[in-house]
Amino acid sequence: MSQTAADGQRDFDWEIGSWRSTVRVLAEPLSESADVWLQFAGTSVVRPLMDRRADALEFQVSGPNGSINALNLRLYEPQAQRWSLTFINMRDGLLTPAVYGGFRNGVGEFHGDDQLGGRPIKVRFLITRPSPDEARFEQAFSADGGTTWETNWMAVDRRIRR
Template identity: 80%
Template sequence: MTIPFRRILNVALFAALVCVVAASGVAAPTSASSTVADGQRDFDWEIGTWRSSVQVLADPLSDSPDEWLEFTGTSTVRPLMDRQANVVEFEVSGPAGRIEALNLRLYEPQAQRWSLTFVSMRDGLLTPAVRGGFRDGVGEFYGDDKLGDRPIKVRFLITRVSQDEARFEQAFSADGGTTWETNWIAVDHRIRR
């Protein structure tokens, strides 16, 4: 398969998966399986709808002065496959426009880690996954990507501040992970229904 066709196929499969989940209204299991200690249930606390406040660095890894763009909206996390996976539907807007994205998170039992793959609805392309897990209440996920034609490292951190608040940070490194520049900060507050 060519790379463009593979990307189109991946996006189509991902979109179909999201539609099935959204239509199914999957309920959270209440069994003792939610106490699995291998990391498979690391995201259980996040299932639900959140109010998101987001700051995005306008021009990451550049010599230009830091300009932060602000957005607000919602983030909805739905479980998949008995919580071995989940999908995040993310929609925010602000003076600079809208961001609509999906994040598919898959648990890899053989490695006891999670992979997080993002897709922007603007271009429909999947980003390379970041992989990792939680330790001491903080999720750390790392991967490789490109910014333009430049290879970069990506770090994504998830901190559960409280039962009803979470913080997400993304940073890029152009020097192999020696230094990091944060370019995305989101603070989510749970919406109680």
């Protein structure tokens, strides 16, 4: 096995291409309000960058409550053998704080710190692949330092065959 393959730099190669995305987003995460989920559908396209040491995911979905147009920039850090994932919402043009991690036993797990409504939170992002042509993405927030988690984003992507 090459050094690159062993260290995780190619962990996202499977995702390069076009996908149909269905998304559920919790309307008000970490709130006392009822669990209202918003539904979206659209596409995501993943393109490799810089000899696959990075990639960019273009994400465009819409639904009855509007649309989400975003980028996810993923960079590989060879010294730490980990990836950073940074979400960019095109509505406000802001970068979210990155989550960091990698894949182990076929599951991608990434963690980071952020803020929600001015209070500090922990973020966990999980990626699983039930099959080569399907991927599942789940984001959860924690307001108690990671003791409990509330899932607020669930996406299922299915590869578009050309």
